[in-house]
Amino acid sequence: MSATPRRGFLFGTGALGATALLTGCLANDPPQQQNPSAVAAGGDNAAPGTQVTIGFSAPAADHGWMAAMTTNARAQAEGLPDVTFRATEGSSDVNQQIAQVETLINEQVDVLVILPADGKALTDVARRATRAGIPVVNVDRVFDSPDAYRVWIGGDNHGMGVNAADHIAAELRRRGVADPVIAEIAGTDSLPLTQERSAGFRDGLARHGLRVARRVAADFTAESGERQATNLLQAAAHLDAVWNHDDDQGIGVLAAVEAAGREEFFLVGGAGSRDMMERIKAGGGVVQATVLYNPSMCSSAIALARLLVQARGMSDLAEHEVPRSITTYSAVVTRENVDRYLDVGFAS
Numbered sequence: 001m002s003a004t005p006r007r008g009f010l011f012g013t014g015a016l017g018a019t020a021l022l023t024g025c026l027a028n029d030p031p032q033q034q035n036p037s038a039v040a041a042g043g044d045n046a047a048p049g050t051q052v053t054i055g056f057s058a059p060a061a062d063h064g065w066m067a068a069m070t071t072n073a074r075a076q077a078e079g080l081p082d083v084t085f086r087a088t089e090g091s092s093d094v095n096q097q098i099a100q101v102e103t104l105i106n107e108q109v110d111v112l113v114i115l116p117a118d119g120k121a122l123t124d125v126a127r128r129a130t131r132a133g134i135p136v137v138n139v140d141r142v143f144d145s146p147d148a149y150r151v152w153i154g155g156d157n158h159g160m161g162v163n164a165a166d167h168i169a170a171e172l173r174r175r176g177v178a179d180p181v182i183a184e185i186a187g188t189d190s191l192p193l194t195q196e197r198s199a200g201f202r203d204g205l206a207r208h209g210l211r212v213a214r215r216v217a218a219d220f221t222a223e224s225g226e227r228q229a230t231n232l233l234q235a236a237a238h239l240d241a242v243w244n245h246d247d248d249q250g251i252g253v254l255a256a257v258e259a260a261g262r263e264e265f266f267l268v269g270g271a272g273s274r275d276m277m278e279r280i281k282a283g284g285g286v287v288q289a290t291v292l293y294n295p296s297m298c299s300s301a302i303a304l305a306r307l308l309v310q311a312r313g314m315s316d317l318a319e320h321e322v323p324r325s326i327t328t329y330s331a332v333v334t335r336e337n338v339d340r341y342l343d344v345g346f347a348s
Helices: 064-078 092-108 123-131 157-175 194-207 222-235 248-261 276-283 297-309 338-343
Strands: 054-059 083-087 111-114 138-141 151-154 181-187 213-219 241-244 266-271 287-292 325-327
Touching: 054 064, 054 092, 054 297, 064 083, 064 248, 064 297, 083 111, 092 111, 092 123, 111 123, 111 181, 111 297, 123 138, 123 213, 151 297, 157 194, 157 241, 157 266, 157 287, 181 194, 181 222, 213 222, 222 248, 241 248, 248 276, 276 287, 276 338
Parallel strands: 054 083, 054 111, 111 138, 138 151, 151 325, 181 213, 181 241, 241 266, 266 287
Antiparallel strands: none
């Protein structure tokens, strides 16, 4: 996915088919509302096709990013007259999610869109769906085996870390900081996505001759973000730059920063919440940028599921079929370009 003001895929019926631009159509929503980043089809794909029943399963919406994933999926489906959306109740209990997916398989939905609470744990049930002739769109947290899904769409965790590092290095050079103290506030260290983000951050900094001096893990919650950021600030008398992996936990991180009265450093967030984008736009605080890991991928997952069942393809590609995998791009949102991305900012 390219980073454009109104994001989406160009979908059509083949290499020579008419194109259809999927655009973020809610760019003018009030800032306080959740922006579902629904996308609208055009060209050949705008015409209703075979009726499609899409089964959807995702973890409980226990934080802003996850809530946006489900909201985006529902909004996308509701905008398509040939789609029936069958969503299970969100659950972070893997056994319950497995049971819910089994129910959708037994109901013989046409296609499944699954954001697993745990990719490894949900692999077998996704494989059973595939063997039953139900294609699976795997969102973000990848299954253990590629034969468990037809399409994977998700974010680039390693690239997210690299892009954060590149931006921080450039900003430090601009400020003339020769020997910077850089801190990292990670998510949950046991998760592969956190490990990949941290590895990308280390790799990116190393290219610039820089390194992480201080690191804590905040488990992707505002409460832990505040606690761990407080510990970090108490342990480090001076910081020049901080990368916080997640804007939801960033609510607590910023509470700790404000309580400590610290303002000598700049902070780069992660994921792209509306709150962080508004802070970036306003300026005057420590928040200087955020690196996208955008829940709009779930809107696209629904669009892809529809195309699979209707045997439609993506017209910008020579192939007649939907690709096997799609990795979204982690654009860096700054004060200079924030207006381009406000439409995809999610509510924390």
